[in-house]
Amino acid sequence: MDKMNQAFEKVKMLVGMEVDEEQPVPEEESTFSFMEDLNRNCSLTTKQRFYGFAICLSAGLTCTLLSMLVFFNPIKFGITFTLGNLMALGSTAFLIGPQRQVSMMLDPARIYATALYLASIIVALFCALYVRNKLLTLLAIILEFSGLIWYSLSYIPFARAMVSKIFVACFDTEF
Structure with a gap:
């Protein structure tokens, strides 16, 4: 069991999670933002976080792959x-965590990619x-x-500049 906990700690460090568990916030402070309140109430163990990640990611990938079965019906x-x-x-x-996820999405380096991606999701659902x-x-x-591709590239340093x-270079008409 100790080896499993050490493996979880290594994986936490790899994905950027804090290794030490968060300290509980005192109840006397009444000025919390929505995201701080959400983070405080959603305290999951490391194992629960990995299970939630795996389940949600596999459900998302399954749903995306199953969408290929109805490719010729664009609405479905x-x-x-x-x-x-x-x-x-x-x-x-x-x-x-949701607070760090939102703060990373709203980072000045990727705010436009996030806005484009979220707007395209809304447009796709509206059209469908x-x-x-x-x-x-x-x-x-x-x-x-x-x-989605442009948003994903925003997490890789210099990837968007390289793709641009x-x-x-490919579509330049001047010789």
Whole structure:
């Protein structure tokens, strides 16, 4: 059991979690933000965090993969693909906590990528559920997938700059 706890500690360090457990916050302070209150009330053990992450990520990936079965029905595809993306995105909140997840998403380096990705999710769901137009839903899914890639690249240092330079080099018409 001790080896398992040491392995959890190593994994926690790898994913950026704090190794020491958080200290309980005194009850006398009454000025808490919503996220601080959520973090304080959602204190999970390390094992519960990893289980939550694994379950949420596997459900998201399963939902995304199952969306390929209904690829030719863009409305159903848009709903299942978007639900899978949201579950996979939410799975990381189990590892690093919801407050840190939101603060990382709102970091100045990735605020535009986050806004693009979240807006594309809303547009895809709007087109699939409300408009029910297959062509618009398909275009929204392409936008969502592009937003997902750009958002994911924002977590890799210099990845967006490198991809931008590659696209400029590939599509540059001046010789």
